[in-house]
Amino acid sequence: xxxxxxxxxxxxxxxxxxxxxxxxxxxxxxxxxxxxxxxxxxxxxxxxxxxxxxxxxxxxxxxxxxxxxxxxxxxxxxxxxxxxxxxxxxxxxxxxxxxxxxxxxxxxxxxxxxxxxxxxxxxxxxxxxxxxxxxxxxxxxxxxxxxxxxxxxxxxxxxxxxxxxxxxxxxxxxxxxxxxxxxxxxxxxxxxxxxxxxxxxxxxxxxxxxxxxxxxxxxxxxxxxxxxxxxxxxxxxxxxxxxxxxxxxxxxxxxxxxxxxxxxxxxxxxxxxxxxxxxxxxxxxxxxxxxxxxxxxxxxxxxxxxxxxxxxxxxxxxxxxxxxxxxxxxxxxxxxxxxxxxxxxxxxxxxxxxxxxxxxxxxxxxxxxxxxxxxxxxxxxxxxxxxxxxxxxxxxxxxxxxxxxxxxxxxxxxxxxxxxxxxxxxxxxxxxxxxxxxxxxxxxxxxxxxxxxxxxxxxxxxxxxxxxxxxx
Amino acid sequence: xxxxxxxxxxxxxxxxxxxxxxxxxxxxxxxxxxxxxxxxxxxxxxxxxxxxxxxxxxxxxxxxxxxxxxxxxxxxxxxxxxxxxxxxxxxxxxxxxxxxxxxxxxxxxxxxxxxxxxxxxxxxxxxxxxxxxxxxxxxxxxxxxxxxxxxxxxxxxxxxxxxxxxxxxxxxxxxxxxxxxxxxxxxxxxxxxxxxxxxxxxxxxxxxxxxxxxxxxxxxxxxx
Numbered sequence: 001x002x003x004x005x006x007x008x009x010x011x012x013x014x015x016x017x018x019x020x021x022x023x024x025x026x027x028x029x030x031x032x033x034x035x036x037x038x039x040x041x042x043x044x045x046x047x048x049x050x051x052x053x054x055x056x057x058x059x060x061x062x063x064x065x066x067x068x069x070x071x072x073x074x075x076x077x078x079x080x081x082x083x084x085x086x087x088x089x090x091x092x093x094x095x096x097x098x099x100x101x102x103x104x105x106x107x108x109x110x111x112x113x114x115x116x117x118x119x120x121x122x123x124x125x126x127x128x129x130x131x132x133x134x135x136x137x138x139x140x141x142x143x144x145x146x147x148x149x150x151x152x153x154x155x156x157x158x159x160x161x162x163x164x165x166x167x168x169x170x171x172x173x174x175x176x177x178x179x180x181x182x183x184x185x186x187x188x189x190x191x192x193x194x195x196x197x198x199x200x201x202x203x204x205x206x207x208x209x210x211x212x213x214x215x216x217x218x219x220x221x222x223x224x225x226x227x228x229x230x231x232x233x234x235x236x237x238x239x240x241x242x243x244x245x246x247x248x249x250x251x252x253x254x255x256x257x258x259x260x261x262x263x264x265x266x267x268x269x270x271x272x273x274x275x276x277x278x279x280x281x282x283x284x285x286x287x288x289x290x291x292x293x294x295x296x297x298x299x300x301x302x303x304x305x306x307x308x309x310x311x312x313x314x315x316x317x318x319x320x321x322x323x324x325x326x327x328x329x330x331x332x333x334x335x336x337x338x339x340x341x342x343x344x345x346x347x348x349x350x351x352x353x354x355x356x357x358x359x360x361x362x363x364x365x366x367x368x369x370x371x372x373x374x375x376x377x378x379x380x381x382x383x384x385x386x387x388x389x390x391x392x393x394x395x396x397x398x399x400x401x402x403x404x405x406x407x408x409x410x411x412x413x414x415x416x417x418x419x420x421x422x423x424x425x426x427x428x429x430x431x432x433x434x435x436x437x438x439x440x441x442x443x444x445x446x447x448x449x450x451x452x453x454x455x456x457x458x459x460x461x462x463x464x465x466x467x468x469x470x471x472x
Numbered sequence: 473x474x475x476x477x478x479x480x481x482x483x484x485x486x487x488x489x490x491x492x493x494x495x496x497x498x499x500x501x502x503x504x505x506x507x508x509x510x511x512x513x514x515x516x517x518x519x520x521x522x523x524x525x526x527x528x529x530x531x532x533x534x535x536x537x538x539x540x541x542x543x544x545x546x547x548x549x550x551x552x553x554x555x556x557x558x559x560x561x562x563x564x565x566x567x568x569x570x571x572x573x574x575x576x577x578x579x580x581x582x583x584x585x586x587x588x589x590x591x592x593x594x595x596x597x598x599x600x601x602x603x604x605x606x607x608x609x610x611x612x613x614x615x616x617x618x619x620x621x622x623x624x625x626x627x628x629x630x631x632x633x634x635x636x637x638x639x640x641x642x643x644x645x646x647x648x649x650x651x652x653x654x655x656x657x658x659x660x661x662x663x664x665x666x667x668x669x670x671x672x673x674x675x676x677x678x679x680x681x682x683x684x685x686x687x688x689x690x691x692x693x694x695x696x
Contacts, residue, residue: 053656054655054656055652055655055656058655059648059651059652059655079660080655080656080658080660081658081659081660081661081662081663084655084656084657084658085658089656091652091653093649095604095646095649095650095653096649096650096652096653097653098653099575099576099650099653099654099657099659100574100575100576101574101575101603102574102576104668105574105575105576105577105668105669106576108576108668109576109657110657110658111666111668112576112579112580112665112666112667112668113657113658113659113661113663113665114658114661114663115661115663115664115665115666116666117666118666118668118670121666121668122668143607157657161658303618305614318618318620319618320618321615321618323611323615325611327638327641327642327645328608328611328612328615328638329615329619330638331616331619331621331634331637331638333633333637341619341621342619367638367641
């Protein structure tokens with residue numbers, strides 16, 4: 001292995017306003033290594049990542065101590081712009097990833113900041129377009145790109161200055177299985193070109209076989225696994241590197257179902273064609289398909305956000321829709337008030353607060369809750385609303401394995417009194433919650449089956465198909 | 473006719489100057505002048521649909537104003553509508569500025585003014601915040617609908633609370649994200665910024681600015 005690129009010695013950071021932080025982290029990262037940075041939510045992964053790209057202490061208040069160097073130079077002697085010539089960052093959230101709203105502008109943006117001449121920019125741009133096959137991405141509004149295309153653009157943008165170290169913040173959170181596997185291949189190629197890559201993520205199946213070292217965070221303390229093998233043999237639930245090997249019991253099929261909503265021959269623009277699905281009380285239906293297959297459009301049709309061009313949707317009232325980002329959906333002044341907006345039923349509200357461990361946060365503002373608590377509050381709201389259809393959009397994106405299992409349990413109990421519809425890419429989660437699988441591809445329902453020991457191979461082959469399509 | 477591409481700098485200057493001119497110049501002159509001016513800009517840029525929509529909004533506001541002024545109890549609100557009407561032409565140009573130009577183009581334009589770097593960065597981040605906020609707003613109104621929370625004029629305080637509180641909380645998170653996006657791409661580099669989309673000041677830009685200045689200056693003299 002090559003020389004040391006990044007070295008941290010007793011690195012600590014404490015936030016001004018919370019107890020979270022990182023304590024005495026020491027590690028070395030060598031040239032050409034692929035590093036996985038993982039741990040549970042709130043363990044300090046993002047803090048460490050922000051220390052690595054300089055956002056701490058640049059925009060985060062707190063106390064930093066210890067040393068961190070890149071290519072032998074101390075971080076605290078480098079300005080942000082000097083550091084970012086060496087380190088490229090790929091964020092999972094498009095809001096923090098993209099500064100402009102057009103793909104070409106985004107690609108040249110760092111070069112403009114560093115004063116490149118127009119000719120240099122054009123030459124570099126052409127090279128990036130070739131290297132990342134960006135022909136179809138160039139010159140477009142970033143918000144019209146698919147998540148796979150956005151990922152490619154984010155990656156290319158972070159390499160415009162020919163950076164040699166790449167940081168990824170939860171890259172798989174918004175990617176379907178196929179695109180995540182493709183990202184794994186890209187990371188392998190970049191490593192072969194000599195780049196050093198640090199990936200912070202809860203899910204890591206797409207890095208199977210390419211990890212050189214694992215930095216495992218636990219309450220701000222770092223544990224280092226010197227190889228992928230050592231990590232796999234460790235005591236952390238590695239959430240299975242080989243997804244299809246997981247062994248989760250299947251849910252029992254019920255004898256009768258009561259249909260509470262249905263779509264009959266529904267078509268919408270050129271996104272969905274002749275969709276026929278019944279949604280039954282007591283059943284959790286998972287919609288699977290690649291990014292852009294029309295899954296969210298289907299949910300929005302049920303929510304009457306869009307009107308179908310053809311066909312009919314039968315349902316009583318609006319469904320309860322839990323979006324990916326809870327911040328858009330919370331309007332109350334306290335946790336208790338949030339629930340009373342749904343229904344003024346003191347007795348049930350108190351029971352739910354108890355059940356979801358939110359009793360002590362009764363008077364807290366919803367925005368002051370942690371991500372996991374916000375999600376629990378939303379599920380409590382869904383239980384209280386007594387609606388017949390409840391929709392979840394990617395409920396496990398960005399969740400660690402323990403939180404994922406907790407949400408699975410909660411969704412299963414929710415489905416006792418409602419038809420639950422879940423949009424998800426997360427294979428492990430799907431195996432935990434699904435009664436039924438609906439696979440959407442090219443705007444039509446390609447498969448619709450009950451999930452059990454006999455049909456699990458059909459689910460696996462859907463995932464393999466998505467991988468083949470993405471990696472073509 | 474080919475749509476005219478106007479240097480964003482022209483818009484920035486006009487947007488800074490125009491609203492403050494109400495202090496010096498009579499609204500009876502300035503308002504019609506700005507109306508005609510912004511309508512011509514929209515025409516020159518080929519934004520016919522926007523011109524139509526703006527005209528409809530303006531006529532509607534004028535209707536509401538006239539109605540309110542006829543009813544004594546509503547006179548106060550009538551004056552409020554009048555203030556909105558007076559800022560309308562500037563608002564049209566401001567919307568054009570943030571919707572038609574990308575943040576990269578704005579940054580290049582501001583660089584051209586040779587302002588201090590921190591000011592340019594702050595201004596660009598603020599300008600970038602507007603479209604982001606507009607996008608967020610769509611999500612919020614949609615989820616208000618799904619939650620059955622209605623934005624009602626009859627309940628202004630509670631509607632406002634549901635609407636504004638989440639916005640304020642998002643502001644701090646959003647501004648941090650937008651700043652991070654700029655910082656990791658070297659927005660703080662103390663190097664003379666170049667521009668891939670560089671726009672030279674053209675004759676049309678100078679002419680437009682001259683028309684604006686002569687118009688407002690004329691107003692100043694006429695007001696005397």
